[in-house]
Amino acid sequence: MNKYDVAVIGGGVLGCFAARELCRYELNTVLIEAREDVCTGISRANTAIVYSGYDTAPNTLKTEMCLRANESCHLLCAELGVKFKRCGSLMISLGERGDKVLRKKYEQGLENGVPDLKLLSGEEVCALEKGLTDKVTLGLLCPGTGTVNPWEVCIAAYENALHNGLHSRLGEKVLSIEKPDEGYALQTDKGEIFAKAIVNCGGLYSAEVREMCHRPEVRIFPKRGDYLIFDKSEGNVLSRVIFHEPEEKGKGLTAVPTVDGNLLVGPSELPLDGEWDFATTEEGMDFLMSLCEEILPSLNRDKLIRSFGAIRPNPFHVTEKPDGSYEREKRGINSFTILSDDEGAFLSLIGIKTPGLTCSHELGEYISAKIAEKLNAEKKESFDPIRPAPISLAKASAEERKKAAEANPLYGRIVCRCAGISEGEVVDAIARGAKTLDGVKRRAGTGMGRCQGGFCSTRIMEILARELGVSLSEISKDGGESFVAGGCCHE
Numbered sequence: 001m002n003k004y005d006v007a008v009i010g011g012g013v014l015g016c017f018a019a020r021e022l023c024r025y026e027l028n029t030v031l032i033e034a035r036e037d038v039c040t041g042i043s044r045a046n047t048a049i050v051y052s053g054y055d056t057a058p059n060t061l062k063t064e065m066c067l068r069a070n071e072s073c074h075l076l077c078a079e080l081g082v083k084f085k086r087c088g089s090l091m092i093s094l095g096e097r098g099d100k101v102l103r104k105k106y107e108q109g110l111e112n113g114v115p116d117l118k119l120l121s122g123e124e125v126c127a128l129e130k131g132l133t134d135k136v137t138l139g140l141l142c143p144g145t146g147t148v149n150p151w152e153v154c155i156a157a158y159e160n161a162l163h164n165g166l167h168s169r170l171g172e173k174v175l176s177i178e179k180p181d182e183g184y185a186l187q188t189d190k191g192e193i194f195a196k197a198i199v200n201c202g203g204l205y206s207a208e209v210r211e212m213c214h215r216p217e218v219r220i221f222p223k224r225g226d227y228l229i230f231d232k233s234e235g236n237v238l239s240r241v242i243f244h245e246p247e248e249k250g251k252g253l254t255a256v257p258t259v260d261g262n263l264l265v266g267p268s269e270l271p272l273d274g275e276w277d278f279a280t281t282e283e284g285m286d287f288l289m290s291l292c293e294e295i296l297p298s299l300n301r302d303k304l305i306r307s308f309g310a311i312r313p314n315p316f317h318v319t320e321k322p323d324g325s326y327e328r329e330k331r332g333i334n335s336f337t338i339l340s341d342d343e344g345a346f347l348s349l350i351g352i353k354t355p356g357l358t359c360s361h362e363l364g365e366y367i368s369a370k371i372a373e374k375l376n377a378e379k380k381e382s383f384d385p386i387r388p389a390p391i392s393l394a395k396a397s398a399e400e401r402k403k404a405a406e407a408n409p410l411y412g413r414i415v416c417r418c419a420g421i422s423e424g425e426v427v428d429a430i431a432r433g434a435k436t437l438d439g440v441k442r443r444a445g446t447g448m449g450r451c452q453g454g455f456c457s458t459r460i461m462e463i464l465a466r467e468l469g470v471s472l473s474e475i476s477k478d479g480g481e482s483f484v485a486g487g488c489c490h491e
């Protein structure tokens with residue numbers, strides 16, 4: 001049972017889509033993920049934007065994929081039963097330098113073939129988005145930009161892959177890879193796995209995974225980012241995604257009215273010198289708050305309900321020095337880095353940044369077609385692209401809720417008061433693979449409201465313990481050692 005045609009390493013959005021697309025072929029595919037769940041890495045913490053394609057250089061794979069992905073995103077989201085909002089975006093500037101950048105992006109967008117782009121005067125921008133500062137001098141309107149919930153997208157792709165025959169090995173870390181005469185032997189912390197081909201989607205650790213059996217070529221030198229989430233009461237401050245091009249070179253504000261009704265602001269950009277953790281920084285959050293004050297003066301900044309940290313997996317080419325160490329080139333890599341080793345049997349997606357979420361399905365298609373060609377695999381007629389949306393009662397009518405509760409009383413017992421989520425939905429989330437509080441949150445949406453889990457966390461922990469048959473002290477917030485009750489729970 002540990003012999004496969006293809007091993008996908010990494011259960012982020014890229015690994016899950018690569019796995020889903022590989023399931024379209026007559027290939028025995030396994031996904032190996034070090035953590036207890038999918039969507040716990042970079043894919044968990046990003047800006048959730050479906051980009052339109054005006055921001056990237058013409059005639060590149062990135063732009064080509066982004067245009068295609070944007071055009072068809074509503075269809076993909078419908079197939080996968082996840083939310084998608086084509087809210088449009090406005091890039092704004094507040095002076096000469098920014099205006100110049102916007103005009104350049106406009107020209108680039110036209111060259112790329114992005115539909116319906118329009119330059120607007122400051123007054124026109126402020127008439128469209130009343131929450132913005134009146135100091136705006138120019139706007140670039142792009143109706144095609146959209147937003148999704150990245151957790152939903154990643155988990156839905158994974159579930160659809162499972163439905164189509166994917167084997168999954170969660171909580172299993174690949175430690176080394178050897179290349180015998182044929183295929184690969186992967187040593188994990190649980191045993192040995194054999195695969196004819198490897199798709200390396202290790203995110204922050206993708207270069208490390210590749211170097212388990214290949215010479216270094218590209219390495220990741222990450223940076224930090226911080227995000228702020230404002231309560232749903234502030235979700236209407238904007239109706240479009242805002243990209244602010246600052247007058248000083250550096251990061252401006254990005255603000256997203258999310259599919260769940262909140263306002264998401266960020267990311268900041270800061271160095272990451274120490275551990276590669278997802279911690280937030282005071283400096284980054286202060287920076288975002290000051291940008292909010294400048295660009296979104298009507299935003300009630302007291303309505304901040306959460307902050308979270310992100311890590312940018314910046315890839316750089318490296319060259320070997322005479323002493324055997326590796327030196328990075330000065331400029332980072334801007335294009336999607338897809339390295340092909342062993343004549344296409346070992347493919348690595350290294351440090352895929354924005355718009356990686358937007359293009360995750362396209363990247364999955366691209367990779368799976370290459371692997372299928374390498375392994376001479378035919379398309380599988382039985383592939384079913386549909387993943388039905390899970391039951392979500394918060395937006396259901398009173399009649400629908402009543403019916404659901406009659407069929408199963410757990411749907412009538414609300415556990416998350418802010419978002420109106422029932423015990424039945426929590427139990428469903430656990431049955432679908434959630435093992436932690438955040439795993440439930442990413443599937444059912446609990447703990448995302450104003451109280452941020454203050455009221456519901458203990459109840460969800462009890463449900464998790466009951467459904468998983470473990471003790472309360474074994475329930476963690478987000479895997480690893482993040483136990484919630486450890487040390488203070490006497491059972």
Ligand SMILES: Cc1cc2nc3c(=O)[nH]c(=O)nc-3n(C[C@H](O)[C@H](O)[C@H](O)COP(=O)(O)OP(=O)(O)OC[C@H]3O[C@@H](n4cnc5c(N)ncnc54)[C@H](O)[C@@H]3O)c2cc1C
Nearest residue numbers: 010012014034041042043046047049174203355356357358
């Ligand atoms: C700050 C930020 C904002 C972004 N915003 C956007 C946006 O708005 N729109 C957009 O289109 N894109 C955006 N992106 C890009 C997008 O988020 C990424 O391209 C995408 O999430 C990368 O996913 P991944 O699967 O490569 O990585 P990850 O999600 O990190 O997944 C990699 C997985 O590999 C696993 N792994 C690693 N090593 C091993 C091993 N040895 N054994 C087993 N498993 C292993 C890890 O545990 C992890 O789960 C953003 C990126 C960043 C950083």
